[in-house]
Amino acid sequence: MLNNYNSMAQPLWQNGPTPGAFYNFTGGQQQTQKLPKELTAAGPFGTKRSTSSITTGSSVLGIRYDGGVMIAADTLVSYGSLARYQNILRVFPINNNIILGGGGDFADIQSIKRTIDQKMIEDQCYADGITMKPKALSSWLTRVLYNRRSRMNPLYIDVVVGGIEQDGTPYLANVDLRGRAYEDYVVATGFARHLALPLVRERKPKDREFTAEEASELIRKCMEVLYYRDTRNMAQYTVGVCNASGTTIDGPCKVSENWTFAATIKGY
Template sequence: AQQASTTSSTWQPAAEASTGREAKHSNPQLHLHTDDHHQTSCHRSLHPRYRHPLPPSPLPSFFNQILSIIMDHRPQAWGRPRDDVYGAYNASYMNPNGPNQATQAPIVTGTSVIAIKFNEGVVIAADNLASYGSLARFTDVKRLRKFADSTVVGFGGDVSDMQFLDRHLQSLDIEESYDLSTDQPPRLNAANLHKYLSKLMYKRRSDFDPLWNHLLVAGLDDAGKPFLAAADLLGTTFTSPSLATGFGSALAQPIMRRYVPDEEAAAKLTKEKATEVIKECMKVLFYRDARSLDSYSIAIVTKDGVDLKENEKLEKQSWKFAERIRGYGTQVV
């Protein structure tokens, strides 16, 4: 009898259940749904809280009261404080008529862009994947843009900023076509366009609103020679016989430098060999880069124009090299 009386005094929820429908917890904040779901003794008897009483909480009572006041787990309140404690939520910044805001934390991004010079032009390639964080979300995003039928711009980084730059380049191309007659050479060739884009990136960086992209510009310069240069979100520029952005700077660049370590080697490289090297690099990136895809776009820029193919597939893939890899998963050395 003494044990039974001790148990009834220790297990407070059970005692509440035995007193009828009027029993309430001492803290009303923990009973947000009592009036809706537990008005009858039938509901109380079916609720797991009263069928299987819980032992007393090891936390101090005042701490439980603080949690019950601050925390609100109702779905309509997720991600913001309680209205009854901190006041009504200010949603004015969500006004659709407000100013447009650009992200400062890229969410949907594209990975590597790679390019290599050869004796008559430049070959540039990028896969068609846009990743939502680590999720391979969009598999048909073309990241190579043709400009004035003489230049190709490859975009790595944030896709929304890429779309902004794409619209800006389209407007620039229209203005250029109106200003020039048909027999005049374009003023914005690859070299001039790269300088323009680098100034634009630097200006946005100086405004503390950078475009989160790493660009490769491939084409011909004023003298008709192959041109390849890069510009990043800080406006920093770089030129080389072979260039890569993203993970490609670590995986693809060493392969390309075997064939074009300097400008002299690039002047001797043929278009067929350059295309073969680029395809091999895209295959290596698909093997090693978790943010890459086996569908890619490739463009060849020469004095005859731009040959752009946007739905190429990797061929002759082989995963035999994985047999030599040890130390992952359940493999035993």
């Protein structure tokens, strides 16, 4: 009987909340212990930043033709060597004049996309009838990415910007994580720089631009080569098209796979 009395005298719930109070999940009624300042303060060289990409998208290919631009990217985002996310769009419409393709760390691609979207909203709030053009966006991105690089906290991205300028001429450029940019009739990121650029350049007519049909066929061929040769690519891809009619995202498209040649590969 005495033992039962002693047990009833003890609180039924040690460290439990008092009636009407919030429960402290980290330690009941005890205050959360704070880490020593020396463990949370910046080191002698500043706050440590991420030094590598985690979830990454591979190649992006852009081709300029006589009436606009096309940008293609597969829908795979890899976690290291794991094909983790297989239905992710990496080609985005920015407005009726601009499309953007992103390679590199996908979290950083999402971050810069949100920043661009906010800038588009700010431009709309002026209500002055002026919309951003692709060359202006490309120049703005060089400043943003160079600023992040100079603060030793870069965005690990490699983007392709394309669209139609004020006078109706197509524009295509590449901007990398250090803010470097160049303009050409074909630009690429990742392994497409090594595998796709030569295929496009050897088919470029000397006296004219590509037609829309030629550009579309080159996109299809290059994405097929990238699927076979780049281990971070997959068979599904999307194509962004920007011309005088506006911007559209076509797809997902599928590479026509043919692995019959695999039996002839020896020595591996």
